Amino acid sequence: MHGLKVGRAVIAFLLMTIAYIGTLLWVDQGKGLFSGIHRLYSVLPTLVLISLLSYLARYVRWHWLLARAGVSIRPLRGFVAYLAGFAFTATPGKVGELLRIRYFQPMGAPPALVLSTFVYERVFDLIVVLCLAGMAASDFGIFPLVLVFVLLILSTVFLLARYPGWLLHMARYLERRQMGRLARLADLFARGFAHTKVWITPLDVLVSLVTGLVAWALTAYAFVLLLDHLGLDVPALLAFSLYPVAMLAGAASMLPGGIGSTEAVLILLLAGLGVGLVNGTIAAIGVRLATLWFATLLGLISILILESILKPDGKSTGPSLGTR
Template sequence: MPAQVVFGAFVYERSFDLVVVFLLGMAAFGEHGILWLSGIFVVLFTSAVLLLGRFPQTLHVIESFVVRYGMDRLGGMVKVVEDGLISCRVWMNGPDVALSFGLGLLAWSVTALSFCYLLEWLNLTIPFLSAFGSYPLAMLAGAASMLPGGIGSTEISLIAILGVYGISVEVAAVTAIAIRVAGMWFSILFGFAAIGILEMSERRESRR
């Protein structure tokens, strides 16, 4: 797959992720000021995607500038971003937007409900809407940190949110790690397993 198509699909999917997670995080709106910071990040990110996708010549100017000063590698990266944002346009239609939003809402709602179930299993009493919005809210904080997978920042945010309800740091840390292992690292493990299977299949085919 061409790099720009992969990048475009990633940006498109991540944009819907941020919007959906922000909406779910609003369930805890009046209780966590961090939602304001996360909301600003979501607005800036999605606005940048829409504007640069609509006016890709902006990135073309940047690309020409950096190449002129001998930064060819950086110029190539800007070119991939430019082509990727342009490729997003093919999905900017009613049916694709509705499907992407609907599936994103379903997927993240299941994750939020899983967090509610974990809290109940650990006998931690938190109002349902607050519990439902807490994990998406922590995910937004992790995304705003710009760290890969929001590692560290998501867990710290979730510990801080649970602390508002009087949950000790130790118990909150165990809860945060458990939901992250179940929600993200479990799927990453499956992803690596899939890559390994594909690699072995390709080697068998090449031997034949």
Template structure:
């Protein structure tokens, strides 16, 4: 984790902020070009259907997701012994959103850096929080997608993706000894770096604290509720644009896009998520002049809204970190 902290120096942070702005700009240009190619006038006419009440509802549902995920981060942090308040957890979590579209999961590393800098929580203690946070999201999205596949015509590759996501997540959660065995095999295979492998074993053991039955059920419930809120926001957008898709199909399209975007390993899932959602909407009979603005709106209301909130919180977070020196 030392390199992650050094990567957040002032010059590097300025370059990251420039990269975020450039990424947002390129995304907007790409969606505008796609809209023009697919029939610009019809798309812009649909965008005008967005009322102020609907926009506020979309942003509110996204805030529900961010709030529940921040609460889960706080539960995990306290479970591993980090002395952090709920307000601090929410602040650190939202600040990390500013770096969502940067390579290398820098936003998540930033949250750990803030806990180390402001609360004295060592990385060896808090690294399991990052891993559990990712596994919880992966398991919840995969489970939602899997349930919706029961009601939607089966797509073998999507079914395999959902099964893989949920299986890996729950196996890692319920059988930490499998990860311990993998670490042991790695050490025996290399015969080197005993301190590194010792720290890995310690991290796996601390992760077991985050996957006790009560914590596992609570974190899964928070993740499911949070992602369902954003799925429902997508459903509202489709309804506003006149796409008559049932709720379960809207959930299926949204979660499929999230899962495929995560599998691409591209920051924020940009590109893979949108392409998957557009393809699945087209497969459900939604015309492109509806699918493109619906996809663009939900991504702005979820991903880019989070990035905007993170950018607003990031300067204050850095000031707090400097004062904690």
């Protein structure tokens, strides 16, 4: 299992990287879009550090929710397990991050609870990113479209949480059709969505909003810092809102990790503010290197660490990383 899990992650990362570079080269077509990539070298370490702080803020929320559900996780081990999910973050809806089930289950968090935490996290991420995207989305006249997309997702989550029986009926149907694996998956999602109601309390909502706001505001600030480093004259408040808009567009595209769509929207938004194609492309590549690609690399490293301390059956082999 160790080799299989790590092998899949590495292969996915390599394929994603090859596809990304190939697409960029195809788009370039001699336009010299990469002539200024060297301008990113000095600012990338700072952007990466900001991203790491953002992940830490998101993990604080994750740890809080598990603790409120009665599951005590050692912070360091839990943080590494949380980062491991990023190895497959470039999947539609980021569902690949549910890999965390494998690493949180030995720590006492049942699969359905990990899924619940993931769903709850996604809901507040959408709300916070929508708020941050408001200025730019309004400026470009696309706020109604962005709002409809977010409300559609939130409504779907609300209905599945309110009426988990729909998924349970699907699970029973799949079971009768001898589709056991899909039936178990539907049952897991039914219990996962249903459990999110446990955290509908003023305190949990407040903590989730604040930590989410800190996390995504840091990411938005990293893009502002990048634009300033590149010498691009974009109003700071508007610049702060640009990357959140692009992230929502990437999510709406349902492409893995929003690869290509997020960059394209970001370049178009910058072009609408008078930023040239070359500079816009460099900015888009820079922020994605410091977010999506850095997160994926961190996830791979975390998987390697965690798999080295797990038995073949997925149980911990000992007290590494602060386990009991």
